[in-house]
Structure formats: C-alpha cells, structure tokens
Amino acid sequence: MNNKNGQQSFLQIHPGDNVLVALTDLPKGAAVQHNGVELVLLDAIAAKHKFFIHDMKHGDDVIMYGTLVGKTQHEVAQGSLMTTANTHHAANAYVYNGFTQPWQAPDVTQFRNRTFQGYHRSDGRVGTANYWLFVPMVFCENRNLDIIKDAMLKELGYAQSNKYERYTKELLTAYKTGQEPGSVSFHPVNTNSADRVFANVDGIKFLNHPGGCGGTRQDAATLSALLAAYADHPNVGGVTVLSLGCQHLQVKNFLTDLHNRNPSFDKPLFVFEQQKMESEEQLISQAIQKTFEGLIRINQIERKPAPLSALTIGVKCGGSDGFSGISANPAVGYTSDLLAALGGKVLLAEFPELCGAEQMLLDRCVNKEIASRFIYLMESYNELAQKLGSGFHMNPSPGNIKDGLITDAIKSTGAAKKGGTSPVEDVLDYTEPATKAGLNLVCTPGNDVEATTGKAASGATLILFTTGLGTPTGNPVCPTIKVATNTALATRMSDIIDIDTGSIIRGEKTIEQMGAEILEYCIRAASGEEIPKAVQLGQDDFIPWKRGVSL
Structure with a gap:
C-alpha cells in the first residue's frame, strides 16, 4: 500500500513480526494489503505507530525486529493499534551460546585510503579537536570556574554569541518608553565579532559538576576516574585543575587515576588549591596566567592526516x-x-x-x-x-x-x-x-x-x-x-x-x-x-x- 505520493505507507521490519509499522498516517477503516491478506484498520494509525497483523489472544507474544518485545494484555483484533493498554513489555531470557553470528563486513573500498585531519598526541592517539580543559575537584570551585570562563572566553574569541542579550535590551527600551513587550520582534543577530586568538585551539571547556564532596566516597572515586578520563582525552591538549583542599576528592587521588590510566601522560597540567593560596584573586589570576601560557604551547599543535582507524565514534x-x-x-x-x-x-x-x-x-x-x-x-x-x-x-x-x-x-x-x-x-x-x-x-x-x-x-x-x-x-x-x-x-x-x-x-x-x-x-x-x-x-x-x- 502506497500513499498518494507513491511512498510506502507501512513496513514489516522482519518477516517473523506480527505487527506492522505505519510510515504515514493511516485512517480508521482503511484497507491494507499485506502478503495477500486484506487488513481493515480498526483504529486510526498515526505514522510511527504499530498495528496487529492477526487476531491476538491474551498473553500472546508480540514480535518485532524478529524478537519478543511484549505480550498482549487482553484479546486484540487484527488491524488494532498497539497501545500501552493492550501491550506490556516482555523480553526473552538470554544466555551465551558462543560466537554464533559470523560477520560479513561491508565493502569499504571508497574509504580504505581515506584520512582525516586530526591532532596527533604523543601516545599515538588522534583527536578530532584540541581543547583546553578546566577541571574542578569539587563543586565549591564552580563559581571560580565561572569567573575564569567569563574572563577568558570573550577576550580570546571563544565566547558563544548571545543573540538574546540584544533582544532583552530592546525589551527594556520598549518598557522604559511605554511600549508593550509584544511589539518587540526577536531578530537572531550574531553579536560576536571576536576572532580566535589561538587558531589551533578549538575551545576552552569547563567541567562544572555538583560532586567531589558530601556524597559517598564511592561517588568521589567514580568522579575522580571520570575527570581523569577527560583530562586524558585525545581531544584535550592541556588541563587546569582547581581544588578547594578539604574535599573527599583529593588532588592526589585524581593524579593517581590519571597516571593509572595513562602512565605516559605529558600534556601541560596546572593544579591550584584554594586553601593554600593567599586569596581568591591570587588563585584566579594565577590560573588564568598559567592557562594562557599553556594555550600558547598547545597552539603549536596542528592538524595532520590520520587514518580512519584512529577514529572512535560513540x-x-x-x-x-x-x-x-x-x-x-x-x-x-x-x-x-x-x-x-x-x-x-x-x-x-x-x-x-x-x-x-x-x-x-x-x-x-x-x-x-x-x-x-x-x-x-x-x-x-x-x-x-x-x-x-x-x-x-x-x-x-x-x-x-x-x-x-x-x-x-x-x-x-x-x-x-x-x-x-x-x-x-x-x-x-x-x-x-x-x-x-x-x-x-x-x-x-x-x-x-x-x-x-x-x-x-x-x-x-x-x-x-x-x-x-x-x-x-x-x-x-x-x-x-x-x-x-x-x-x-x-x-x-x-x-x-x-x-x-x-x-x-x-x-x-x-x-x-x-x-x-x-x-x-x-x-x-x-x-x-x-x-x-x-x-x-x-x-x-x-x-x-x-x-x-x-x-
């Protein structure tokens, strides 16, 4: 069955499925031809939804993608819409039977000799970007990260354009002059004209988070491993760490996790602990200064060809x-x-x-x-x-x-x-x-x-x-x-x-x-x-x- 534009209107994903998927909206009462059998739809079936090929009894298996995906909760007639009222979740038990699906790899001729332009790290991995990373050991440092973020991103050309600032100003002007807010139209104007100072640094990133203290020690340990993984990431060129000093997640734990993950870690890494500093001003100003020096260093890394085998895609x-x-x-x-x-x-x-x-x-x-x-x-x-x-x-x-x-x-x-x-x-x-x-x-x-x-x-x-x-x-x-x-x-x-x-x-x-x-x-x-x-x-x-x- 095709719609008026010639598009197929439904799909059976797997030959063993007992439901069909509507690819377009199907009206109630429509006659659907499937495998030589005519199904009359008892409900309107919206695109993306499923309807039953056969009459179903209570407790019957619902099969889709060739596998069990649910069971009927009562008798359901052929041509009915699948809903949460008539179908509940069910799945087959599973067990390892050995490697039973030998793989037929696709033809990769068109990609075999292709490369991408990436950032090569000393350990052989290749990044698709080159970022500087700010890592707080505890949520207490989030405010300091925000101050540094405001101070550095705009001046170095990394600030995102905020098209809503101008709109807010126009609303304020309208209010002060007695106009209705609805009379002000929003126009998405790019207000960021700053150029990137460091051409080979794709951005400065900040990992604000709510952890590091106050939770379980297990949570702090997991967070430490996570932050170490980000510091070691192929897309990261250098790292600045801010610590308060008294939190569960100690800098030494983070550094141990980082070393265990990559014993040859050699990126620029700067650590600042607020409780050892004379003032917040000293902490922030020194963090900015050392990070700026680090940016100069990682800006010397340029994109170079790398094989597609160096990609890791999530x-x-x-x-x-x-x-x-x-x-x-x-x-x-x-x-x-x-x-x-x-x-x-x-x-x-x-x-x-x-x-x-x-x-x-x-x-x-x-x-x-x-x-x-x-x-x-x-x-x-x-x-x-x-x-x-x-x-x-x-x-x-x-x-x-x-x-x-x-x-x-x-x-x-x-x-x-x-x-x-x-x-x-x-x-x-x-x-x-x-x-x-x-x-x-x-x-x-x-x-x-x-x-x-x-x-x-x-x-x-x-x-x-x-x-x-x-x-x-x-x-x-x-x-x-x-x-x-x-x-x-x-x-x-x-x-x-x-x-x-x-x-x-x-x-x-x-x-x-x-x-x-x-x-x-x-x-x-x-x-x-x-x-x-x-x-x-x-x-x-x-x-x-x-x-x-x-x-």
Missing part, C-alpha cells in the same frame, strides 16, 4: 521515536560497521536501552569472558533498579510512547541497531577506556547526558546522536553530531540537527547509502571542516553518573 539515541529503529539508528549502524571494518572503534552504551536486545548482542560477543561481563553488568544494574521500585522496563518516556515506542524492548531493539552487526570485541564499565578496535559495549545509563558523558570518558572522539523528537545535547570535549530520524524534525529544528535520514522512510535512499553519507560527514567533522550544531551552540553538557538508578 553512538547514542535520545528523544527517540517510532522511526528511530527504521531510519537513523540502522543508518548509524551501517556507519559503525564501516568504521569497524576500517579498524576504528565504535562505542554502544545505554545499558537500560539494550533490554530485550541482549541475546542478539551475546551472539556477537567474541568470547565467553566478554559475554559474561555484559551479562553481569546488565543484571546487576537492573537488579539495583528493581530494588528501588523501578527496572529497565520502565525506561520509555512519555515522548517515546507518544511517538510509537510502546515497550522498552521495542525501544531497545531499535536502539541496538546503532551498533550495526559487527562482533562485540569488548565490554567496558563506566569510565573504562576503549582499547580494542571494533564494537565496544559501554555501561552507562540511557539518560542522554550521563550517557554521552560516559562515552567521552571511554574515548569517543565523535558522537553520533540520533533523535526522532529533537534533543539539544552535546559534550564539552567530544563533538556531537545530531541525526534526525525524520525530515519533519530536521526541518522544524534545523538549528540543532546536522543530518536528516528521513529519505530512508520515503524510500529515496537505502540504509547503506545513508550510512556512507554519515561517515563522510564524520570525516569532515573530525577534520574541523564541519562544525556540528551542538558545538556551534555551545551545548557542553556534562553530568557524572553516581552509579545510582538512572535509566
């Missing part, structure tokens, strides 16, 4: 919709396969959003040790959630459900598509660095910012972030590329979206064609030729995970 979805598992996620998955075949690294995280996709991933684990670690991290995480009255099955948000992701298993099996089909080479806990080429599973929450924060900690030098509803998320040190599942979103929120995969839904491009285009964009972004919207907007989101229950 794949993430947020604000997902019913098209996520059909367009953007599988397209990014093909990009992942291309990079894996080229010897690069791919990081797939969000463990609550792998619920229901476990067996497919276990079948791709290259050995029992890796599979056992994945099972342990998944089960211990879910058990903790259940003890606190939650669980992975409670992951979908109201926005997810409204746009067709009725159960967590539906959301998860679609989310897992971002990891492509390559073997799982390693499983990493939060903040552990990726060292093996190919697909790595990284334990993080599904929470957008906590997950992207964790991906960067494991070494992602670019993040591909798919979204169906629109999510304004970025990362301080890892350029984040937004990939829309549908053209309506890409058009409506063009200020935050970089890539539109809606052409897959319309049947204009294949998943493989779109995946190759995404890798081309990644090469340009890694070279500094494309600046993703999240970077342009200064979306430097950073939220450490306290290892509590966050889905």
